[in-house]
Amino acid sequence: MADSTQTKTPWAVILGASSGFGAAAGLGLARAGMSVAGVHLDRKATLPAAERLQEEIRAAGVEALFFNVNAADPERRAEVVGALRERLGGRGTVRVLLHSLAFGALRPLIPNDGDRGLSDREIAMTLDVMASSLVYWVQDLLGAGLLERGSRIFAMTSAGDQHAWPSYGAVSAAKCALEAYCRQLALELAPRGITVNALRAGVTDTPALRKIPGHEAMIEASLRRNPSGRLTRPEDVAGAIVALSHDGASWITGNVIGVDGGEEIAT
Numbered sequence: 001m002a003d004s005t006q007t008k009t010p011w012a013v014i015l016g017a018s019s020g021f022g023a024a025a026g027l028g029l030a031r032a033g034m035s036v037a038g039v040h041l042d043r044k045a046t047l048p049a050a051e052r053l054q055e056e057i058r059a060a061g062v063e064a065l066f067f068n069v070n071a072a073d074p075e076r077r078a079e080v081v082g083a084l085r086e087r088l089g090g091r092g093t094v095r096v097l098l099h100s101l102a103f104g105a106l107r108p109l110i111p112n113d114g115d116r117g118l119s120d121r122e123i124a125m126t127l128d129v130m131a132s133s134l135v136y137w138v139q140d141l142l143g144a145g146l147l148e149r150g151s152r153i154f155a156m157t158s159a160g161d162q163h164a165w166p167s168y169g170a171v172s173a174a175k176c177a178l179e180a181y182c183r184q185l186a187l188e189l190a191p192r193g194i195t196v197n198a199l200r201a202g203v204t205d206t207p208a209l210r211k212i213p214g215h216e217a218m219i220e221a222s223l224r225r226n227p228s229g230r231l232t233r234p235e236d237v238a239g240a241i242v243a244l245s246h247d248g249a250s251w252i253t254g255n256v257i258g259v260d261g262g263e264e265i266a267t
Contacts, residue, residue, distance in 0.1 A: 202260025228261030
């Protein structure tokens, strides 16, 4: 590397690390030589998957430091950032921050067929978790001196930034806000040599997708439309993140980058 992070151990901070895009990215970055700090929220039933992921990351020859906490809770965020600052101790840097939090209210905006519409609290919660929390994590990691020249920030968006689906209204709005935050952060962080991009994955069969009402139809439509002949996989997104984390990608910032095999260009 040509920047000041060259002599420091590179770390990736993954928000939403235990499944889907976050898990694949963590493993991909570990195999590329980055230690991984994962933030996830798992109960007893799903905790073994997070533990297996940590074992796979360590098997790649790097460190794994996972926190089973709510990434949108300000106190827990402060605890994680403090623990990272102590662990890295000036010898490491957060080379990659990935925001892959998928927790939002999946209801129609307007009551329909006996299903109540979204409440103001649900809309605010969805926006906070799936969009605004990115800003708070960036603020705190910068304040702790953990983001430096050469750092990369990524946030997972979706085709919901352009398309409307039943019961997806609050999440769709959050994705639009997330992209706006990425543009603004890219503008403000460019003088520091830190890039910010949103990644728009194609339809991917993840635990988050399966929570969306009518996800089966989304999968079928994507399989028909995608010119690459298959759904997007979490590993596709992980590969893009690894590639965009290289020094040669330092001029790519402020974008919404499709990682979908051409799905969005097909009719």
